[in-house]
Amino acid sequence: METRLGCPCGETIVGEDSDDLVRRALDHLGQQHPGRSYDHEEILLMAKWQRENADYL
Numbered sequence: 001m002e003t004r005l006g007c008p009c010g011e012t013i014v015g016e017d018s019d020d021l022v023r024r025a026l027d028h029l030g031q032q033h034p035g036r037s038y039d040h041e042e043i044l045l046m047a048k049w050q051r052e053n054a055d056y057l
């Protein structure tokens, strides 16, 4: 389960579970990065990739 997502702007988004993470990430994107849109799957894939490549953060 993915619960953390590092945004390229430096913000780390933390959710209680995967669905919460996606909801918070979409909120953040909508407020801070309007014009970019990602779907549920893409956000979870990014979070998974970051978790598996932890030195990226």
Ligand SMILES: [Zn+2]
Residues within 6 Å of the ligand: 007, 008, 009, 010, 011, 028, 032, 033
């Ligand atoms: Zn951001």
